[in-house]
Every structure is written in structure tokens, then in C-alpha cells.
Amino acid sequence: MTPFLRNIFVVARRDFLAIVATPTFLLFLLAPLFMIGMGALGGFGASQLADSARGAGRIVAIAGPADVEPLRAADARLRDALPGDKPPALELRVAARDVDPVAVAQEKGADTYAVMSGPLAAPRIVEREEGSRSGAYLALLATDVLRDRAAGAVAPAAPRFENLKKGGTSIAAQQGLGLGAVFVIFLLTLLLAGQSVGMLAEEKGNKVIEILAAAVPLESVFLGKLLGLLGVAILFIAFWTAMAVGGGLIAMTQLDPGALANAGAASANAQATSAAFGVTPATGWPFFILIMLAYFIMSFLLLGAIFLGVGAQAGTVREIQMLSLPITILQVAMFSLCSGAANAPGSSVATIAQIIPFSSPMAMAARAATDDAKAVHLLALGWQAIWVALVVTLSVRLFRSGVLSGRSSWKFWERGAKAVAAGDQ
Missing domain, CATH: 3.40.190 (D-Maltodextrin-Binding Protein; domain 2)
Incomplete structure (x- = not known):
């Protein structure tokens, strides 16, 4: 392993353990549980109020x-x-x-x-x-x-109902699944990539970032931080995936075996099986889950690199928060665009969302739910990888100029020139 890669993995391991090996990480890990609980309580209260009003x-x-x-x-x-x-x-x-x-x-x-x-x-x-x-x-x-x-006393009609089914999952259900994929990627990216700003503010405040800059190249520091945060994000996803799978298995053990047998007998054909197990994406569950993870990684690298590069330009926590606000607004705008694309697959809005680099991961994840084409996702991942490389390259330069200047300044070009001159000396 070259010294450059070794430095990247050393910084990544340090940042990963600095986040994970703390008591506060447990609260962060369980944050979705609190959000779901509060949302469920609010929904339950609203439902009770609506039922009460409806009953009166x-x-x-x-x-x-x-x-x-x-x-x-x-x-x-x-x-x-x-x-x-x-x-x-x-x-x-x-x-x-x-x-x-x-x-x-x-x-x-x-x-x-x-x-x-x-x-x-x-x-x-x-x-x-x-x-x-x-x-x-x-x-x-x-x-x-x-x-x-x-008409006199007429006996009620005795109709014979016939069920007209279409094979596979309905288009509306697949569009709903695509919208859910967009929301999950947006929420996880915004929740996890934002951690880079808080860590960077803390390290700039206690001068740790200057010690790292003196020990290893700043390019290694930047890429190591980005890789460490990606490891935290994957750990977060793996934890909740394991929780969901475990909860599903526990729920299955609590069901009546007779009911399960009857459900299995009623699901003899493929259409009934699909209805029994819920919505099926057009590309199939294994491919859909893997491609969603790949698109999440691309979206995280894009947003995380921007957060690190722009956050390094600020000298105080308040400035970091102010600089992060436009990025958050941009991400919310991309979420709105991708939501429209998920509800209208094949439209011009969907095409635009799939081309724009910051919305492409979410839009392509929604497409995987409604379109069974798989080769197009390899092309999309290549397109997104190009933009990840460009954004990382630009963010590294911003990160280097921001760390070497050691102060807050909005003249990025002057700080970049000073950083290059300092590197040449």
C-alpha cells in the first residue's frame, strides 16, 4: 500500500472511531426510532381526533x-x-x-x-x-x-364477481416504491453527510485539523474524512437493516402456523405470491436493494465532499452553519425534483432529474422501481462517478485553501493562491 493510501485509511479509521466509539453515537443511531415514535404518536392522536369528530x-x-x-x-x-x-x-x-x-x-x-x-x-x-x-x-x-x-317486492341481485388481474405489481404501487426510495436516500444523505460539518467545526476549533495537516498531506486528510464518514453511514444502514430483518423474523414467529399455511396455500400462483409479499420493483428486490445502496454511496460522496470543501472556508461554527444552509436548500430542491420524477416516470421531468448530477442518484433509484432495464444503471453510475471525481477534486482544493489559511475569508481564489505558494515553498 502506498503512503498516500495508507494515510487515507489512517485518517478514515481515526474519524470512524471518533464518531462510533462515543456514547452520543448511540443516540444518533437511535434517532430514527425517536422520529418514528414521535410521528406515530402524532398520527395516532390525529387519527383519534378525526375518528372522534367523524363519530359525532x-x-x-x-x-x-x-x-x-x-x-x-x-x-x-x-x-x-x-x-x-x-x-x-x-x-x-x-x-x-x-x-x-x-x-x-x-x-x-x-x-x-x-x-x-x-x-x-x-x-x-x-x-x-x-x-x-x-x-x-x-x-x-x-x-x-x-x-x-x-317495482314491488324484488329479490336482491345475486351477481357473480370475476376478478380481472394483471400480472406483477401495479404501476401506481411501483411509483410509490420509487418515491419511497427517493425519500430514504434524501433523508439518509442529509442526516449522515451533515455530520462532516459538525466534526470539521470541532476540529477547527481545537486545532486538531492543523495537527493533521502537519502530519499528512491535506488530500489524504480530506479523502480519509470522507471515507470515514461513509463507513459510519454504511454502519448506520446496516444496523437498521438488521433491525428491520430481525423485527420481521420475530413477527413471523408470532403468527399462527395455521394462518401461515392457509396463506401459503392461497399463494399458489405468482400473482398471489406477489400480492402476499407486497410491492415488487420492476428490477426485482435483490438488484433494487443493491442499486439503491450504490446510488446512496454516490449521493453521499457528492454531498459529503461539498460539505467538507465549503465547511473548510469558515472560521467559526456560525459561519459553517450559514455556509451549509445553501447546500441543504439545494438538496431539498433536488428532492422535490426527484419526487416529481418518481410520480411521472418517462416524462421530461424524470429525464432532467436523471441527468442533473445532484439529483441523478435519487431519480435513478426511483427509475429502478418502475423500469426493468438494468444496463442503464451502469451508465448512470459511470456518469455520477465522473461528477464525484470532479466535485472531490474541487472540494480538495477548497479544503486545502481553507485549512492552510486558518481564518475566515470569502476570497477563495486568493486563499487558493496562498495555499499553492505555501506548498511550493
């Missing part, structure tokens, strides 16, 4: 004694047949002379969306909102009862 709503039908049961039967028949959200619960009341539908609609204790009264042939419907779905549903109930009476 009602629609009321004030009808004669002969119309109550037909309306109840029509409601039971039509409610399950309607697509989307179901109408509010139907409350039936026997008509009386002193019953005012407006007063019923304003009763406290429940949200009343619509009240129907009068004869079914010409009912009066009081709505909370004009043209509401609840009022239309009450009118549909009245029409259905009148239609049944006009």
Missing part, C-alpha cells in the same frame, strides 16, 4: 311509521356500495307534528349535516352546507325506497 356526525331522516324500516334497509344496502368515505350515521325518527327539521339540525351534542322530513316523493332537506354529500345521500335514500315500491 349524523344525518337525520324524519319519516312516517311506514317509511322508517324501508329507509333503514335502503341505508344498509347503499352505504356499503358507495365508494370513498361513507356517509355519516343515519338516525331515523318517526314524524310528529311538533318536529322542526331546523331545530333538529341545531341540536347540541352531535354535528348534524342534513335533516330530511316530509313525504318521500317531495322531501324537505335541511343542509348545513349547500349541495353537500349528506343531503344528496338522503335524497338517494328516498329515491331508492320509491323505486322499490314502484
Whole structure:
């Protein structure tokens, strides 16, 4: 091994252990668990609030004694047949002379969306909102009862349902999988590559970076730091992958063996198997997982190199944070572009996202979920590798000028010239 490579691996091992071998790394490793837990709690609370509000709503039908049961039967028949959200619960009341539908609609204790009264042939419907779905549903109930009476006692239809299936996973499901891949790469890259800024700020504050610069070439320091952070990122991904696989195996052991046997018998053909195990990417799970890891590495190297190169230009933690903000904004913009590309595969937006180097890893990961072509990913990885080399080369020069200057200055070209002159001496 050449001295240059040896220095790179020495710095990488030092940075890797400096991050991993600390108690705070455990908190960082479990950060997604806290995020998921807080998100689940918020979602559960919102769901409970929505269910509570939905349960308090009602629609009321004030009808004669002969119309109550037909309306109840029509409601039971039509409610399950309607697509989307179901109408509010139907409350039936026997008509009386002193019953005012407006007063019923304003009763406290429940949200009343619509009240129907009068004869079914010409009912009066009081709505909370004009043209509401609840009022239309009450009118549909009245029409259905009148239609049944006009036709006499008709037996309910006994249809024979046939299922028309298409082999493989649906396009919408694969697009959702591609959008999930975009989000995972974006979140992991932003979460893990940002660690380089904090480490660089700490080392510039306690002068450790100057000791490293005196011991080994700055190019080795830069590449070693980038390689060490990549090792931390891969360890992070491996930990959560093992947690997910372990959780899945534990969940399978808790299932009823009889249910598993029945599920296996019901999944005899390939379509049922695909439905039983969820969404399948167009390129297959093994290739999709490997290509996602490759695209994550490319995205991480691009963003990590930019963070190190630009972060070295700042002299204080505050300046590092200010310089990191445009990079974060750029990454969020790339995420928005790739989200649009994932929802519209094959479009011009998807093509643009796949060409732009900073969005190409995420966009190509989304393409792997909807397009079964595999050779194009080798071309994309080569294109991204070229840009990684260019960005690393430029970031090394910025890193060298920022470290050798030892102070904050926005004249990068002057600092680069001084750094080169110092190197020549």
C-alpha cells in the first residue's frame, strides 16, 4: 500500500472511531426510532381526533311509521356500495307534528349535516352546507325506497364477481416504491453527510485539523474524512437493516402456523405470491436493494465532499452553519425534483432529474422501481462517478485553501493562491 493510501485509511479509521466509539453515537443511531415514535404518536392522536369528530356526525331522516324500516334497509344496502368515505350515521325518527327539521339540525351534542322530513316523493332537506354529500345521500335514500315500491317486492341481485388481474405489481404501487426510495436516500444523505460539518467545526476549533495537516498531506486528510464518514453511514444502514430483518423474523414467529399455511396455500400462483409479499420493483428486490445502496454511496460522496470543501472556508461554527444552509436548500430542491420524477416516470421531468448530477442518484433509484432495464444503471453510475471525481477534486482544493489559511475569508481564489505558494515553498 502506498503512503498516500495508507494515510487515507489512517485518517478514515481515526474519524470512524471518533464518531462510533462515543456514547452520543448511540443516540444518533437511535434517532430514527425517536422520529418514528414521535410521528406515530402524532398520527395516532390525529387519527383519534378525526375518528372522534367523524363519530359525532349524523344525518337525520324524519319519516312516517311506514317509511322508517324501508329507509333503514335502503341505508344498509347503499352505504356499503358507495365508494370513498361513507356517509355519516343515519338516525331515523318517526314524524310528529311538533318536529322542526331546523331545530333538529341545531341540536347540541352531535354535528348534524342534513335533516330530511316530509313525504318521500317531495322531501324537505335541511343542509348545513349547500349541495353537500349528506343531503344528496338522503335524497338517494328516498329515491331508492320509491323505486322499490314502484317495482314491488324484488329479490336482491345475486351477481357473480370475476376478478380481472394483471400480472406483477401495479404501476401506481411501483411509483410509490420509487418515491419511497427517493425519500430514504434524501433523508439518509442529509442526516449522515451533515455530520462532516459538525466534526470539521470541532476540529477547527481545537486545532486538531492543523495537527493533521502537519502530519499528512491535506488530500489524504480530506479523502480519509470522507471515507470515514461513509463507513459510519454504511454502519448506520446496516444496523437498521438488521433491525428491520430481525423485527420481521420475530413477527413471523408470532403468527399462527395455521394462518401461515392457509396463506401459503392461497399463494399458489405468482400473482398471489406477489400480492402476499407486497410491492415488487420492476428490477426485482435483490438488484433494487443493491442499486439503491450504490446510488446512496454516490449521493453521499457528492454531498459529503461539498460539505467538507465549503465547511473548510469558515472560521467559526456560525459561519459553517450559514455556509451549509445553501447546500441543504439545494438538496431539498433536488428532492422535490426527484419526487416529481418518481410520480411521472418517462416524462421530461424524470429525464432532467436523471441527468442533473445532484439529483441523478435519487431519480435513478426511483427509475429502478418502475423500469426493468438494468444496463442503464451502469451508465448512470459511470456518469455520477465522473461528477464525484470532479466535485472531490474541487472540494480538495477548497479544503486545502481553507485549512492552510486558518481564518475566515470569502476570497477563495486568493486563499487558493496562498495555499499553492505555501506548498511550493
